Amino acid sequence: MMSATVTGKPEEPIVATKNYLTEEGITLRSWLLTRDHKRIAILYTLSLTFFFFVGGAAATLIRLNLVTPSGIFTPDIYNRLFTLHGIVMVWFFLIPSIPNTMGNFLIPLMIGAKDLAFPRLNLLSWYLYVGAGLLALFAIVIGGVDTGWTFYTPFSSLYSNGYVVLALAAVFAVGFSSILTGLNFIVTTHRMRAPGMTWYRLPVFVWSNYATSIIMVLATPVLAITLLLVAVERLLRVGIFDPALGGDPLLFQHLFWFYSHPAVYIMILPGFGVISEIVPCFARKPLFGYKFVVWSSIAISVIGFFVWAHHMFVAGISLYAGLVFSLLSYVIAVPSAIKVFNWTATLHKGWISFDAPMLYALGFIGLFTIGGLTGLFVANLAFDVHVTDSYFVVAHFHYIMVGGMVSAYFGGLHYWWPKVTGRLYPEWWARIAALLIFFGFNLTFFPQFILGYLGMERRYYAYPPEFQAWNIFSSAGASVLAVGYALPFFYLGWSLFRGKRAGANPWAATGLEWQTPSPPPTHNFDRTPTVTRPPYQYRPEPEPQDV
C-alpha cells in the first residue's frame, strides 16, 4: 500500500481502514471466490476494459484499412476484423458495460441493501461472461469468423468458412450471464429496498437498470434459441433458414432482431440512468420531471419489443408490415426525446459546474441527440430504402452506442470513481479526455453520414475512389478518439496510487451510496439507512460572495 501523499491540507479525510477492498483479504483466491457485489463489479470492470481494448484495436485496424480505396488487408482478414470488432464490442462490452460494472456496484448501495439478492449467482454470471469471452477470442485466434456480429443466414449457417459455431457458443453463453444479472437486479430491486425507499424514491439509475433487466430476461432467451438453430442448421444441415433446404432466411432476421433491437435499449437505458444521476448533481437541482423520466424508461423497454422489423424494410417484408413497424419506431423515439428535454430543463436555473463527469454527460446528451435524430431518418420507410446497410446506418448506431453509451460509461466511471476507489483523479486530464472524446468522435463518425448518403455500403474492405476524402477524415478522427479513450486508462491508473483521498461524498451528492465511506465497507452500511425524502433534493451551494 502506498503511503498517503502529503498535500498539506488539514481537511484531508481519514480513510476507513476496513473496506471491501481490504476486509476479505487481498489474495487472488479471495477475489475469485468473492460473493461481494462490489468485488464482482471490479472483476467485471477489469475484464470489460480488456475487451474494450481488444474491440478498440480491431476498430483502429478497420479505420487504418479504409484510408486507401483499395484497402490494406486481404478481404478475409478485413471481414474477420469487423466481425471481431462487432462481436466483442456488442456482447462483451456494450451490453454488460454499465449494468454489470456500475449496476453491480451501485444498485445495493443506492437502495440501502447489503448485497444483491443472489450473490453466488452473481459470481457465476461473471464466470460465464469471462468464459464466453475467452471462447470468442479462441475462435478468433484459431482462424476467425467472417459473418459480422449479426450472423445473417444462410451465409452464417451454410456458406461461411469461419469458426461460426464457436462464436455462436460464446454469444450463447454470454447471454446466460446477461439473463442471470437481469434476474438478480429485478429480485433485488423488488425485495431489498431499505425502509422508506419507495418506488418513487428510487434513483433513476436503479429504475433504468430495472427496465434493462426486464429486457435482458425476456429477450435474451430468444437470441439463445436463434443461435442454437443456426448451429443446428450448420452442423446437421436441417432446413431452418436456408431455402435450399426448405427454410426461410427472413425467419432468422425476425428472431434475431426480436432480441437485438431491444438489446440496443439494454445498451442505452443504463446510460440514461447514469446521466440522470450526474446532471442533477452538477446542476445542483432536482431532476426535472422525475416521474416522466422514470416512465419513459419503462415505456422504452416495453415498446422496444415491437420495433424489430424496422431492420428489415428492404429485406422483403410486406408493405403493410413496413408501415406498422415504421410507425412504432417513431413512437419509441418520443420517450427518448422526453429524456433529452428533461435533462436540458434540469440545467435551467441551476448552479452548474463543469467537472469531468458533467462534461461527459453533456457530451452524451449532444451525441445521443444526433444519434436519436438520425434514428428518425432510418426509421423513415422511404429514406431507409436509400441508406440502410450503408455508412449512414453505421454512423447512426455508433452515435447511439459509442457516442452515447460509451460517453455515459466514462461519465459514470468518473462520477463514482472516488466512491469505488476512495481516490480522486486529476481533474484537468479528465476534462481533456472528455473533450478529446467528443471532438474525436464527431470527426470520426459525422463524415460517415455523408458517405452513407453518397452510397458507401458497410462492410467494404475496398471502396470507389470518390469516397476516399471522407474516409480520411473519419480515420483521422478515429486516431483522436483512440487517444481520448486511452487517456483515462493512464490517469485513472495513476490515481489509484497517487490520487488525493476522496472522502465519502466529494460531489456533495444526495444518493444513499454517498452516505457510506469511500470505499464502502463489505456490508455497505454500518446501520441500514432509512429513507425519508425523494431523490435529488439538491440545494444550491452557497455562493462564495454570499459567505
Place this chain on the structure above:
Amino acid sequence: MGSLQLLPPTASSHAADMDWLFAALLGVSAFILLLVFGLMILFCVRYRKGSRVERGNRLGRTWRVEVAWTGLTFAAFLVLYFWGAELYVRIHSPPAEATDIYVVGKQWMWKIEHPGGQREIDALHVPVGKPVRLVLTSQDVIHDFAIPAFRIRQDAVPGRYETLWFTPTEVGEYRLFCAEFCGTLHARMGGTVVVMEPSDFQRWLDSQDPGPSLAQEGEALFRSYGCSGCHGGTSTVHAPKLEGLFGRPVPLEGGRSVIADDRYIRTSILMPKAEIAAGYPPVMPSFAGQIGEDDLLKLVAYIKSLADRTAANSQAESMERPAQ
C-alpha cells in the same frame, strides 16, 4: 483522393423525391438540434456556478410542460412518418407498363437478364425515361441490389422474388453495389448501371447476342420438365389452365384469393401444396431442388407471356404444332 462530394448523382424518378424527404428530415432535425443545443449552451453559460443571475421562481409543476413537448414532438414525427410511408408505397407500386428485368445475385456477381434474352454480368443497361421493374432473387446467400444514384435498394433473398422499380431520368453511368454482407468479395460485388437514350438502348439490345427470349426458353423448359403434360392445352388431366392467368386473382381452397404474380407462380412450382387453386385436386408434385433459379425465371417469364392469350387460341396453336 476524391473531392468532398456532398450528394450522389440524381438519376431516377425517385431520387428527387428522396432528396426532398432528406431535406425535410434535415430541417426537422436541425430545428430540434438547435433548440436543444441552443438551450443547453444558454443554460450552461447563464446558470454556471458563480454567475449572479436571478434564479427565483423555478418551475414547480412540470406535467404541462411534459405533455406539451411530448405532443409537439409526436406530431412532428407523424408528419415525417406519413411523408416517408407515402414515398415507400410509391417505390413499391410499379406502373403497369414497366419492363421487367430479372436480377439474380450470386457470390460474387450480379446476373441480369432482359426480357428479350439478353444477359449481362455486373452491368445493367436501361433506356432513359422508361419505367423498369426489377425482379430480384439470389442463388446462394442474401445480397442487396443498391443503386445510390437512383436512391433505391432491395435485398435479393434466396428462395424469394422481391421487386423494385424506377424510371431513369439522366443518361450516364452510375455505380451499382451489393449492400448486404455476402462473404469474402462482398466489397467487389458491384458494377455499372448504364442509362442510354432509347435509340442507343435499342441498338445495344440488337448488338447483344440475344438467343431465344426468356419466354421462349421457358416454353421449352415447360415441356422438358413435363409441365405441359397437365397444364398443356390438350391435356386430359384436370389442372389449372395457365393462359390468361398472370396478373389476375386466383381463388384458393379455403376461400382466400391471391394475385397470380411472379411469387405465386414460383411458389406453385416449388411448393404446389402451399396455395392450392380452388376446385383442383392437389396432385402436382413439387419441383423444389430440381429447377434452378435461372430456369424458374424462364418458366415464370413463359407463363407471364401467356397472360394475354385465352385457352382456346392456345389450344388451336398447340394443335397446329406437332407434339414434341
